[in-house]
Amino acid sequence: MKKIHLQPIDGNSTAYLGLIALLGAFVLGALGSTFYMEHNGHWVTGMDNQIVWGMPHVFAVFLIVAASGALNVASISSVFQKKLYKPLAPLSTLVALALLLGGLMILVLDLGRPDRLIVAMTYYNFKSIFAWNMILYNGFFVIVGVYAWFMLDRTMQKYSRYAGIAAFVWRIALTTGTGSIFGFLVARTGYDMAMMAPMFIIMSFSFGLAIFLLVLMASYNWTGRELGDVVVNRLRKLLGVFVMAVLYFVFVYHISNLYATEHHGFEAFVLLGDNGGETYSNIFWIGQILVGSLIPLAMIYAPGVANCRKTLATACLLIVFGGLAQMYTIIIAGQAYPLDIFPGMQVLESTFNDGLVSQYSASLPEYLLGLGGFAMSLIVIAFGVKVLGFLPESLADSVADPHAKAE
Amino acid sequence: MNKTATVNISRRSFVEKSATAAAALTIAPGVFLNQVHAKPAAETVTDAKRWGILVDTAKCASGCTSCVSACFEENGIVSHGRPLTDQQWIRKVKLKDKQTNHVVSLPVMCQHCEKPPCVDVCPTGASFKRDDGIVLVDRHICIGCRYCMMACPYKARSFAHEAVDPIVDYQPRGKGTVESCTMCVHRVDNDGTPACVEACTEAEHGAMIFGDLKDPQSEISKELVKRGGKQLRADLGLNTGVRYQGI
């Protein structure tokens, strides 16, 4: 294989500066909404004592899950030794770090006491998966940072495989931890499932690769560098497999729940929209399944569109949208459905929404915070490729894989 | 001596009890019997006691909210007119059994589980169980992540969605942290009874008994032996400190 030449981008054009400015505006919006929420108290948001985690968490968990998935490409190259992916590995680490940074930013800024972050980093209750997650997230930065360094630094390149293996193991642990945040909650019907952790892992594969592909195609398109079809098609097919895998896990999750009579109420709520769950069933069927999985699958595998970049980009965007819908269904619907505190009893009266489905509508500060976190990730990526050589100068077919047959 | 809710004891047993109490106090001054739960201020709480509350739903009056008002007043909880974000440390719930159509009413508050899920999930350890069984939030290290609220099977926890004003000096609470029923730990440590139990007694319903679950001579233990007491969501195996009769 020809030697891959990593090169920072110029980053001087008006368009680039305009992009940074636009993303920066969103980040400022997030900071502004944080100040507003923190100063007044969380009552100004749509989150309350019934729906305690809202839109910011939807974005944050999505970004964190996508972050570990974005590292996949690098892992495939280092751990599974697929040479085709090797030039993509540095960009993969950058995207992973950036997405995690954005997600964590949202989480921290949404805390009731964000000024106590240092308390969160020094007091640990090791029975809490959340505490483990803090260690895993911080460790991810270190390990992936070292991994990126080893790949970019010629003198350390021979150790990059070991860093890659460490990063791979770590990111599996991290996503398992993230899924277990929900999976370990025995209290709620929608969560108490061991499947949460592996489902999150497979979701990370799908979302992370979708975002990675978008970043890859956008950065090559906008800098005029060449991106050959061989690389894109391999990633496209991989993405298709991941989307199908996610569908399988969602299927198993719901089938398992449907088998248990005590979970029928929740399943009817989410799948059929019973008992006030129309929002969630719509978001599930239309947002997550149709728009987020089936249409992208068609776009990925349909015979006529194999080499069309625009179609692929649209498919990736739809997958991202579907991922957010999936997170919304998991996080919000799981909380909206009432706790089953009194089995077999009907709640006639309560001042605390017992037995009632809770309503949730995200407020503007929550949207701004979530989008700002996303923008932060993108700014880090845009800035990173300017500062350091994360992008190969060319990924044309002849460079990436001279032996590949044209599709 | 424990406050008794229903005063229906015969004269002989009353005389017996007073005599015993008087004798005990004079025979061994300074030696505390099990019934007296005074604790010197400088003494650490131990697991020698486990505090619990027993609710008899048959005696719980359907429209009465004395326990709720008492709790709010005791702890300085004010309604801001936003019921979804206002604190609710205790609430009255009216239930109907779907099979039998039997209606019960009961107060629901933090169940002070022996194995609290909220304690398990708190990342900083702010949600903790004291040795004597009372589950509390150490609001000095609570970061307001609300994970415990997700984890509580009884939805007992509330988040302080706005600044607390005015603050009650024996029950500090603040914006941005999570809080829940403390079983009036400030009263319990000074040999008192939780405000809800006291209010129920004063309202002449006597549906709530507070006491030491580990003391077989305490009123609550005797009542549990006599007529039993069920946990809410017993299948979760949390061994709650709050038990209910009649559900």
Added chain:
Amino acid sequence: MLQIKNLMHKTIISFAGIATIAFSAFVVAGEKPSFAPEVPHPTNGSTECVQPEDEMKKNHMNYLLHQRDETVHEGIRTKIYSLKECINCHVPENTEVRFGDDKHFCSSCHNYAGVSIDCFQCHMDRPMGKNPHKKSAQVNTPVQSNVADASTTGASNE
């Protein structure tokens, strides 16, 4: 260029010299600089704190941090290092002065030193007095019935 540099050097050195002389004068005179805070004395007549003044100035935060863990986690409610008792002694009852105002006992120093504390986001910054309970504590009114079986998206829960 050289002239400006010389002038700059001269200005800096002379300024430093004046500041040193002024400060030394204060130190030698044994007085506090005039911009030090005016810490209010307790109004209940006591002249001694639970520890000597210098010790408290240096370590009051450690006493408080230690005491809070003991009280919350172990139920030790001794009064000597209790924040409530500090306030009861150091802040006059029925005062209108709140934390943040320079006249408040804690803020008088903390404002000056620029050390922000979050104690009073949760704790009372003045003695509560003899009638702590506000009888006007409103309670959420009990709900009208809700029918959980039917589709009740709009059922109010007040």
